[in-house]
Amino acid sequence: MRILLFLLCGWASAAAFSFAAGVTLPSGEMMEAPDSLLLNSITGIYEEVRFDHVLHDSYASCVECHHHLTGKPSAEPGCNYCHRFGTSASPIDCKSCHLVDRFSEESLSAQRNQTNYHIDIAGLIGAYHLKCVGCHLSITAGPTGCQDCHRKQENSVSP
Amino acid sequence: MGAKFSRRTLLKGVLATAASAISMRPFKKTMAHDFQGYQSNRGVLVDLSRCIGCRSCEAACSREHGLAPPDEPPENFQLLEQPTQGVRRPDQNAFTVVNSYESALSDHPLFKKIQCNHCLEPACLTACFVNAYTKTPEGAVIYDADVCVGCRTCMVACPFSIPAFRYDSAFEARIMKCNFCFDSRLSKHRPPACVEACPMEALTFGYRNELLRVARKRIRDAPGKYQNAIYGEFEAGGTSWLYISPVPFEQAGFDLQVPRQPILNYVKDFLAVVPMVLTIWPGLFAGLYLLARTRKITDDSSNHEDMSDETIER
Amino acid sequence: MKPLSGNLTDAVGRAPVISGGEQRLLDKLFLGLSGRDYLTRVWTNPLNWVICLILVIGIPLLCQRYLYGLQAITHGSQDYPWGVLLGFGLFGMVPLSASGFLLSTTVEIFQRDDFRPIERLALLNGLLGYFFAVVFLLVDLGMPWRLTYPMVVSFGPAAVLFLVAWHVATYLSVQVAEILPAVSEWAGWPGVKRFILRITLGLTIAGIILSTLHQGALGALFCYAPAKIHPLWISPEFQWLHFFVSSIFAGLSMVIIISWLVTKTMSWRCDHRFLSSLDNITLGLAKGGATALITYLVIKVVAVAHEQEWLLLISGWGFYYLLEIALGTLVPLVAFAYGVRHRRVALVRWGALLAVAGIIWNRLNTVMICYNYRLHQEVPHWKELWVVVTLLCFYFIVYRFILYRIPVLFRWRE
Numbered sequence: 001m002r003i004l005l006f007l008l009c010g011w012a013s014a015a016a017f018s019f020a021a022g023v024t025l026p027s028g029e030m031m032e033a034p035d036s037l038l039l040n041s042i043t044g045i046y047e048e049v050r051f052d053h054v055l056h057d058s059y060a061s062c063v064e065c066h067h068h069l070t071g072k073p074s075a076e077p078g079c080n081y082c083h084r085f086g087t088s089a090s091p092i093d094c095k096s097c098h099l100v101d102r103f104s105e106e107s108l109s110a111q112r113n114q115t116n117y118h119i120d121i122a123g124l125i126g127a128y129h130l131k132c133v134g135c136h137l138s139i140t141a142g143p144t145g146c147q148d149c150h151r152k153q154e155n156s157v158s159p
Numbered sequence: 160m161g162a163k164f165s166r167r168t169l170l171k172g173v174l175a176t177a178a179s180a181i182s183m184r185p186f187k188k189t190m191a192h193d194f195q196g197y198q199s200n201r202g203v204l205v206d207l208s209r210c211i212g213c214r215s216c217e218a219a220c221s222r223e224h225g226l227a228p229p230d231e232p233p234e235n236f237q238l239l240e241q242p243t244q245g246v247r248r249p250d251q252n253a254f255t256v257v258n259s260y261e262s263a264l265s266d267h268p269l270f271k272k273i274q275c276n277h278c279l280e281p282a283c284l285t286a287c288f289v290n291a292y293t294k295t296p297e298g299a300v301i302y303d304a305d306v307c308v309g310c311r312t313c314m315v316a317c318p319f320s321i322p323a324f325r326y327d328s329a330f331e332a333r334i335m336k337c338n339f340c341f342d343s344r345l346s347k348h349r350p351p352a353c354v355e356a357c358p359m360e361a362l363t364f365g366y367r368n369e370l371l372r373v374a375r376k377r378i379r380d381a382p383g384k385y386q387n388a389i390y391g392e393f394e395a396g397g398t399s400w401l402y403i404s405p406v407p408f409e410q411a412g413f414d415l416q417v418p419r420q421p422i423l424n425y426v427k428d429f430l431a432v433v434p435m436v437l438t439i440w441p442g443l444f445a446g447l448y449l450l451a452r453t454r455k456i457t458d459d460s461s462n463h464e465d466m467s468d469e470t471i472e473r
Numbered sequence: 474m475k476p477l478s479g480n481l482t483d484a485v486g487r488a489p490v491i492s493g494g495e496q497r498l499l500d501k502l503f504l505g506l507s508g509r510d511y512l513t514r515v516w517t518n519p520l521n522w523v524i525c526l527i528l529v530i531g532i533p534l535l536c537q538r539y540l541y542g543l544q545a546i547t548h549g550s551q552d553y554p555w556g557v558l559l560g561f562g563l564f565g566m567v568p569l570s571a572s573g574f575l576l577s578t579t580v581e582i583f584q585r586d587d588f589r590p591i592e593r594l595a596l597l598n599g600l601l602g603y604f605f606a607v608v609f610l611l612v613d614l615g616m617p618w619r620l621t622y623p624m625v626v627s628f629g630p631a632a633v634l635f636l637v638a639w640h641v642a643t644y645l646s647v648q649v650a651e652i653l654p655a656v657s658e659w660a661g662w663p664g665v666k667r668f669i670l671r672i673t674l675g676l677t678i679a680g681i682i683l684s685t686l687h688q689g690a691l692g693a694l695f696c697y698a699p700a701k702i703h704p705l706w707i708s709p710e711f712q713w714l715h716f717f718v719s720s721i722f723a724g725l726s727m728v729i730i731i732s733w734l735v736t737k738t739m740s741w742r743c744d745h746r747f748l749s750s751l752d753n754i755t756l757g758l759a760k761g762g763a764t765a766l767i768t769y770l771v772i773k774v775v776a777v778a779h780e781q782e783w784l785l786l787i788s789g790w791g792f793y794y795l796l797e798i799a800l801g802t803l804v805p806l807v808a809f810a811y812g813v814r815h816r817r818v819a820l821v822r823w824g825a826l827l828a829v830a831g832i833i834w835n836r837l838n839t840v841m842i843c844y845n846y847r848l849h850q851e852v853p854h855w856k857e858l859w860v861v862v863t864l865l866c867f868y869f870i871v872y873r874f875i876l877y878r879i880p881v882l883f884r885w886r887e
Contacts, residue, residue, distance in 0.1 A: 078380045103350045103364060111369045120373045126360025130209065133359065137267075250551050286697045288635035289619075289627040306627040309615015311554035312634050315844075316697035324615060326549030329542040332615035416700040425709040426633050429693035432713065433636065433686060440682045444582050448674060451584040 562609025573599020801831020
């Protein structure tokens with residue numbers, strides 16, 4: 001059913017962010033960011049998306065996508081009330097926090113937890129699209145058509 | 160006939176009227192006085208700043224409910240570049256539609272998805288005389304086509320003009336309305352099809368009470384980005400679907416004349432009159448009858464030729 | 474049917490001498506004429522040809538509606554769920570049919586025997602009006618075969634329409650009972666008449682209760698749409714009073730008009746008692762109508778004041794509202810008041826005509842024209858209007874059929 005829905009949506013996205021450029025892990029180890037990666041956690045009528053990490057590195061700083069997780073203060077001032085000096089994390093991939101299944105009872109109950117500050121963490125699809133589309137529309141005038149990023153699967157049914 | 164009325168027949172008449180009044184009474188029971196809504200009421204928060212107008216939700220909805228697919232499929236879609244023509248409303252072919260609105264405060268059109276808002280105290284439900292609507296503890300307002308008579312009062316009552324009637328069928332006429340995907344999804348703790356289809360997560364599914372917190376957090380965390388209000392928090396007594404918007408709500412086609420109390424409150428005045436009429440009228444008019452009769456008998460004793468004519472007639 | 478006059482009146486005015494069931498019944502049905510004569514008279518009446526012409530188109534339209542759905546004869550509008558069929562047929566017919574309870578109250582409760590000659594006409598007008606309101610409803614309801622669901626299958630007791638349904642249904646049976654004495658005279662069931670006469674007071678009081686409530690409830694129905702109807706046409710606190718009070722002068726005006734038409738078109742059927750007292754009765758009814766009209770006007774003004782809507786009056790909608798008030802209530806009020814004072818019966822009758830038109834106009838405004846006033850306006854489909862006229866033809870045919878036969882305008886002499 002879910003696949004059907006994605007057929008309909010005309011949107012599919014992928015997820016395989018692993019590491020970003022020059023991150024100091026809590027262990028003190030330096031990690032090098034990959035040149036490009038395949039976003040393939042979710043595929044439907046569209047193929048996985050090849051993300052050119054080097055290219056994007058030239059448009060945006062790490063913190064714009066990775067929040068405070070690279071050990072530097074976040075680009076969003078609101079975050080820095082708590083994460084003033086950055087709090088690095090490992091792994092740093094998106095799907096660790098932005099869940100593939102955002103409707104599980106678990107994620108709904110996290111929202112209901114009155115002591116939890118982060119009650120509004122987008123799911124993985126939303127996190128990608130909000131970040132990519134938001135930036136492409138406003139700052140960099142990057143591609144905004146569905147098939148500019150996603151290539152249709154050969155044998156997929158037309159939406 | 161006046162002369163034929165004994166006190167006993169009068170009493171009988173009054174008692175019969177009172178009995179019929181009392182027998183009608185149990186039906187007049189109204190809803191609980193201070194219903195605050197179910198704690199388990201799910202909802203959806205719609206963030207207008209996130210919607211790009213792809214209408215995947217429309218397509219997903221049609222597929223889920225077996226309706227005709229929307230006219231323009233979202234293929235080769237260019238973001239924010241396909242504003243809809245005019246303002247559409249949900250009808251017998253679509254439970255949800257996305258409309259675009261131009262606002263001077265935004266450099267691109269804004270998109271607003273509309274569907275049943277699943278009120279906490281639904282007007283459709285309170286207006287329905289065969290109880291075809293049910294508010295489930297999960298928050299959905301669902302409709303039972305098997306008892307519906309087709310009077311369309313719910314369409315008149317709905318402050319958001321959501322229910323649509325299938326006029327084009329004589330034998331399968333019915334109300335068509337978003338049911339929050341209750342049967343197929345919500346009752347199984349799954350979000351509605353439109354929410355799942357939204358690539359931008361412009362639709363956030365959750366418990367209504369938490370969504371209010373989420374909405375406030377979003378407004379607070381991005382100062383100046385949103386209007387400081389949540390449409391649906393109080394409208395029509397509160398709705399399950401909530402909206403936040405970067406532009407004033409009226410610029411995105413929201414009806415600000417929707418009252419902030421349940422529609423039921425507007426008919427309570429009349430419902431209160433009902434038992435008064437039922438209890439006071441019989442005695443009052445029986446009394447008036449006795450007064451009139453006494454006067455007439457006094458009149459008649461002075462001149463009787465009229466009266467004799469009447470008695471013969473009856 | 475004008476040729477029916479003279480000695481024929483006697484033939485039908487009293488029970489024919491011939492005994493023996495079937496013959497007697499035929500005499501009553503054919504007004505004492507032979508079947509052939511009766512048919513000739515039907516065919517030679519030009520009015521019947523007009524009716525025929527309307528029905529020739531109207532009946533297929535009705536079939537279309539029942540085969541292909543409401544969309545076939547209306548615009549099937551989602552924004553205007555109630556059209557002319559309900560706006561006129563239900564919301565217009567019901568106030569015009571308040572005559573039954575008004576005159577039975579006057580005669581049976583207030584003991585005003587001077588109104589007795591017109592009581593039966595008012596009762597019949599009430600019964601037929603309600604009956605045809607239900608017929609209109611049966612055409613307009615999406616699933617007409619479920620008309621009785623609110624009574625037997627599924628209850629929505631907190632709904633205003635539930636009250637309307639129950640009260641209209643109950644009141645219809647009350648009205649059938651109230652008209653039964655006249656029918657029983659015609660049919661020759663003296664027992665029925667005796668029984669009904671014994672419970673007349675109960676029936677009358679039940680009629681008052683049910684009428685107050687459902688006439689008011691029809692108004693309260695619009696309280697469900699406080700933001701959709703133009704504020705001048707909706708005031709949640711007073712809406713039921715508006716509808717109830719306006720039904721009083723509407724019902725009285727309707728009797729004035731019907732009695733006038735009856736004397737013009739079937740005076741052969743009216744007895745002396747009816748004809749000679751009609752002028753006085755008309756003036757009496759107008760007196761009541763004027764009282765109701767002034768009450769209605771006051772409530773209207775109070776509603777505008779209560780909701781601080783004075784400024785709305787100087788908008789386009791405001792002028793339209795004032796026009797409705799002026800033509801539909803003020804002019805009739807003046808006509809009634811002047812007519813009663815100077816005994817101008819004709820003036821009263823024209824005033825009544827205006828009042829009836831005004832009340833229909835007001836109901837159409839509330840149901841359609843000023844409903845969803847912020848959206849587009851919708852012009853009804855011609856087929857919908859034709860069906861309305863078709864149903865009115867049926868109404869007319871049944872009305873005439875009964876007036877010719879049942880002792881409503883004349884007294885039955887055994």
